[in-house]
Amino acid sequence: MKASPEAQRRLLDLQAVDTALAQLAHRRKTLPELAEIDTVSRELSALEDERVRAQVAVDDLDRDISRFEKDIEQVRIRKDRDQKRLDAGGALKEIEGLQHELATLNRRQSELEDAELELMEQKETAESALASVKQRLEAALARRSEAEARRDETLADITKEQEFKQSSRAPLAADLPAELVTLYDKIRLDSGLGAALFQSGRCGGCRIELYGADLARVKAAAPDEVVRCEECRRIMVRTKESGL
Known part of the structure; x- marks a missing residue:
């Protein structure tokens, strides 16, 4: 799947909102x-x-x-x-x-x-x-x-x-490609986290550090390529903070 780097970056904003909602739901129950x-x-x-x-x-x-x-x-x-x-x-x-x-x-x-x-x-x-x-x-x-x-x-x-x-979530999701949001929501519903920042060679979802061919794969991926972690299958969002 492909999506613009900006759309992928905004996935992190959507994930931040969803994380806050999940925390509120957990707080409600506990x-x-x-x-x-x-x-x-x-x-x-x-x-x-x-x-x-x-x-x-x-x-x-x-x-x-x-x-x-x-x-x-x-x-x-x-x-x-x-x-x-x-x-x-x-x-x-x-x-x-x-x-x-x-x-x-x-x-x-x-x-x-x-x-x-x-x-x-x-x-x-x-x-x-x-x-x-x-x-x-x-x-x-x-x-x-x-x-x-x-x-x-x-x-x-x-x-x-x-x-x-x-x-605040509704306009964020509406402004993103529907296919990207569908993938994100599926992953999020399965694991609680749909997208995470890739930083310092580490997946922000499972916190596993990538080496060798796995790291090379991420570095070689086109900016508009939606890259997923081989371990947790979450979307790894690459930004300027990723250090690639």
């Missing part, structure tokens, strides 16, 4: 905020599981405490009924039976109240754990929100830069 958001999201998932477990523990204790309160209330009702019957008097055997039942009910009430007190202490600990995980959830949500805001701001800047570069 923003530190993306990794941070992913990490915090996993943390949030774990914290939400912990919150659910903590809430279930509190709810279970609430249910158990409520059951004890009902049992205690039933004991109190029976005690009040027996006490009224005892105060009303009656046969000695009946009085002794009521006194025995009241003593049993008192013990039962004391046992229930002790058990309820223990559950209430456990509930206080469980509520503290629930409050702690909720605080950590809120903090993690705030961190993720802040990271998302930074991500969105950076992505907006990248998008603007990409649009600017794309707008």
Whole structure:
């Protein structure tokens, strides 16, 4: 393929734009905020599981405490009924039976109240754990929100830069021979770099230095000959800086 030396030189300008676009695309995919958001999201998932477990523990204790309160209330009702019957008097055997039942009910009430007190202490600990995980959830949500805001701001800047570069690429490519741009784009899409400066006997793409017949081939090529590297197949652009 042949193309004027000037057209080949402008390939380097096109490659510079494409390199910048590739860097912007890579930056878009590898923003530190993306990794941070992913990490915090996993943390949030774990914290939400912990919150659910903590809430279930509190709810279970609430249910158990409520059951004890009902049992205690039933004991109190029976005690009040027996006490009224005892105060009303009656046969000695009946009085002794009521006194025995009241003593049993008192013990039962004391046992229930002790058990309820223990559950209430456990509930206080469980509520503290629930409050702690909720605080950590809120903090993690705030961190993720802040990271998302930074991500969105950076992505907006990248998008603007990409649009600017794309707008500058179009006239560059349009001003070059279509066949040359087609070859360049094919190589670039395959390897990420379509054209590179040939300088000091070295391909600017693969950085391999040419010797002997390979170097002689490049030196002997006509100025309008599109020369490609035998190793990486990229277009080697020769300019005044090439030192040929």
